C-alpha cells in the first residue's frame with residue numbers, strides 16, 4: 001500500500017509550457033504557507049505545446065532537484081478530482097494583473113461548486129514578473145530577445161535546443177558585418 005506523505009499539500013496546476021520565473025516565484029510563496037507544493041501539468045490533447053509533457057516534467061524536476069517539498073505530476077480530467085485524489089485541499093493560482101482576475105475568478109468559483117472542500121488560494125508574484133507569461137517567453141526568445149532573467153537556466157537551455165540560437169545576430173557579428181559592408 002502506498003502511504004501518503006504528511007503535511008499540507010497544495011496543487012499548483014497549469015500548462016507550464018515552459019515554466020517561468022513567475023511560476024517559481026509562486027511556488028516559493030506557496031512553500032511559505034504549505035508543507036509541499038505540487039506542480040500539476042494539465043494533459044491537454046487539444047493544445048499544441050512547444051514542450052512535450054515529458055520535457056516539461058524533466059524541466060521542472062531539474063529546476064527543483066534536491067528540494068523534497070516541491071513535486072511535479074500530470075493530470076487529466078477535473079482539477080478538483082485530481083486534488084482530492086492526491087490529498088490536497090488547496091489549489092494555488094498566480095494572479096499577475098487585473099486582466100487575469102475574471103478568468104481565474106470564474107475557474108475558482110466553478111471549482112468550488114464542483115468540490116466545496118477544495119479552496120483556491122491566489123498568490124501574487126513579485127511585481128517584476130507581473131507581465132511575464134510562457135507565451136511571451138517563447139515569442140521573445142524566438143525573435144532573438146534575452147530571456148535569461150525570466151526563466152530558469154534549464155529552460156533557456158531547452159529553448160536553445162528547440163529553436164537553435166536566438167534569431168538575432170550577435171552584436172559583434174553585426175558590427176563586423178556593418179564594417180565589411182559599410
Ligand code: PNS
Nearest residue numbers: 013014015016042077078079080107110
Ligand atoms: O496554465 P493554464 O493553461 O492557465 O492552466 C489552466 C488550468 C490547467 C488550471 C485549467 O485549464 C484546468 O484546471 N483544467 C482542468 C479541467 C478542469 O478542471 N476544468 C474545470 C475548472 S473550471
